Amino acid sequence: MVLEASLDVLPCFMNQMIFSLSLAMVFSCFSASGETPPPSPALEAKLTALREVKVDAGAITSVQRDASGKRIVVKLVLNPAKESNIKVEVWLPDSDNWNGCFLGLGNGGAAGKINPGGLSSMSGQGYAVATTDMGTAPNPDSGIGNPEVWKDFGYRATHLMTVVGKQITKAHFGRDPEYSYFSGGSTGGQQALQEAQRYPEDYDGIAAAVAAHCRTPLHAYFLWNEQILQTCPFSKEQDASVIAAANEHMASREIPVVAGKFVSDPRCTAQDIEAVIALARKKDASLTDAHAAALRKLFAGPRHAVTGERLFNGVPFGSSILASHGHLYLFNWVFGADKKMTEINFGDDMDTYTSKLAPYLNAENPDLSAFEKRGGKLIMTLGTADSVVPYHASMDYYERVIAHFGGSLDKVRSFFQFYIVPGLAHGGGPGINQPPNLLEAVRAWRETGVAPTSLLGRHAEENGKGKTVWDMPLYPYPTRTGWNATTSSFEPMEGPRGGVDRIAERFRPAAAE
Template sequence: MRPSRPTARSWTSVLATLVVTAGLTGLAPAGRSAAAARPGEPARSCAGLARLTFTDGTRVTSAEQTSTTPAICRVTLRVPESINIAISMPVHSWNGRFQGVGGGGFAGVLTPPDSAAKAGYAAASTDTGHTGTPLTGDWAWSPTGMKWNQIKDFAYRSLHELTIKGKAVTRAYYGRQPAYSYWNGCSTGGRQGLMEAQRHPRDYDGILSAAPAINWDRFHPAQLWPQVVMREMGNVISPCTFDAINQAVTAACDPADGVTDQIMDPRNCRFDPSALIGTKTPCGTITARDAAVVKRIWQGPRRKDGSFLWYGLTPGTKFAGLAGSTADLEPTPFPITVEWFKWWLAKDPAFDWRSVTTAGLPAYFDQSRAEYHDVLGTDDPNLRAYRDAGGKLIMWHGWADQLIFPQGTIDYYQRVAATMGGPHRTERFARLFMAPSVDHCAGGPGAAPADPLAALVTWVEKGKAPDTLLGRNGDMTRPLCRWPAVPRYTGHGAANDAANFRCAPKY
């Protein structure tokens, strides 16, 4: 039996909302009528979509069919004032679903979501309303003040526009509305999905949010902490030394799960880097100052009195993302972090990140929260409207994320559970999975989710909630357990086979 639709509204009212909101006209079929179209096939030509008009001033800037295999209908829109949207739709074998595809970093580029279209989805993406690269944040600044309209476009307005306009164009092309709608994104894309759940809970039936860049106003200031610590202590650590330290950490903390290959849960790693003082490595001897730097990086930023500001890197996570340096020990902070401080906090093109101290960083942290939490924090735990609309949410995060601290995602999920009536009630619509030893969005020695979107689709359309996600890294598979359970080797069979692990409450 097919489960009831996740939204509380009928498709008739949804269609009416789309028509009123998007103001679509010019929908006359080109070639054959919608009634004559085969399931999954377009009802009009791709080129004919160029004639679509919108009463809000949105205009079609291109509509063309690719010569690739499979063929894709690509449409681009310009939403006033400056939001660009790219829509990719399969010419043949549409699966009847819509997918919103998230971006990365500061966005600023328009990439057609062809990969989703090749998988059968009608899909849409956006540049979020400005032009630049995902690593540049100067677009939000001007000598006379911050560009708040563009900041709001980046934070949330462009995402709703992507959704409304993307669905409307999909309906115009195929002659029928999508049966289900999904959001799929990692990092900034993960934040975008949660923003949709918080601000527009009826936009998506299912949201896949990976390594979400929520807590944006806090983790960005915290990302500079490793560099500030190294500079202030006069000890920029070489990549080689950091690698040697991580190898020792892994050797000490890895066996807790019953098999030696990766750290399954860094919360249980109590390794003291002071134990490595005097250890010789290919790049020299580990010193007391090296150990002290690592301790402070793992601890995370603190106020002068030692009170908590934000999280640090988890033991075993690569240092290079936030504590990077060149071969000649020149520090290389994460570019987005430097942009955040220069344009969004200091608001000074001449700003030098080297002026930030451990004593001064808390002031920047507090400023970041005060100015940007409400627009970019994306950490509202009240998801009642999304739950009540029937939406389903899967979140996952790599334990070895070297850019966005996974503890922040856990903190958010725990606050959601506390707000929504406890873990058991929350798991009826939202679940979190942690991926041991997986880097930011992918990579590392761990097993990242192989197809979490398929698990979300099954949950939404068949009512079967995932107890685990299958993780894969080459030939190795592992079960990714729903929070707070952890994978543990049974002691029998190949250690690279998920079938030989079980989810346990703890180690």
């Protein structure tokens, strides 16, 4: 997921691109013939200078003007260790179009490839932009038994991408970026929080959407759900029935305009779980006793088989059960490609898995003091209908950051805001299906010093008369969106703090290099 900035609302941050008539005529001739125009002597000199840049533990493999004629693309390979192979791309806009900022973009899933669409879009908006494959090419099997890949995927590739990206940017434009930002979602959110925690000097502002920062416990949740669903599968129709039951059961706690459409706050009790299961079975006669037993385990979430310690929380109310499993490559990294997922236990095997991967992959350190002291700004979001990266771990992480700063919510909000987005699933959802532009918000906050008081998410729903689209204001946790019946408008209201089981500390061990 790439969060794109709409910089037309920030005109003072941009320089206008000016093309001469003669240059436009030259480009139009080559565009008509389908060929890339040859570089001018001045451009060729710039390309040559970039090719001669020396980078630590790596090499530049390609420097080319792209086919659009609007940017330079620099490709690199970094090898900080013998078993490490990290690919990086840096896209540089023309000097007249550079907004003075460097932008690091996050990846997704197991990474292993580079998304040119994000690089093209953001360089087109004036950023010098870089991203990395996180060292997992050509596929996730590259990490099997390879601790160097674990380090690269966990934190190292993103930091080295940032260092070399700024180096290339300075070499090309002749000066350092005025500001540096990072934007990423899901795995990119893991990268975002690793940067804030491990390398606070790298970025001035960070946008971390649907952040998969509690990485090894999250994949324990995937495995837990996988084993349950292998034994007791659910159809798409049954999944929809369970979602509908949760939405209906929780409707009385919602503001009127969204009641029954999605769940804004999926925090629940054991009694709520039983009520949703009963309502789902009432709605769908195909849900059996076995399905009910499976739902109890899915909603409860994984615990250690021997000690009973919390490994992760369960599938959130109103989110898809069918989207909550898979993504099991981390277990192959530890146990090998031939290990059957049904044979991995939640006792000794989980201890082994945690000890090997968690110190590199997890971004769980609540001490953000160095990032705060340098003036860094961070916005993190999670959707309530997201069963791929559920909200629990991020909510608890934010509470632990507050505790680290002496329990002062105001202090933490002065540099770090957390937004829970009602109804947002992983990449969309029944509720807010156009999430707020976090990069734009972070950038405005960092450069003006004025913290956002709310963000806007866009909701669209089909009805008998077509599509209804409306904006819903979102407020920083724990404030939530309320409804004023007198004025028929949204308003902020204080919401509860915490309320989720904390993952046992030993499954969130201290970070290691």
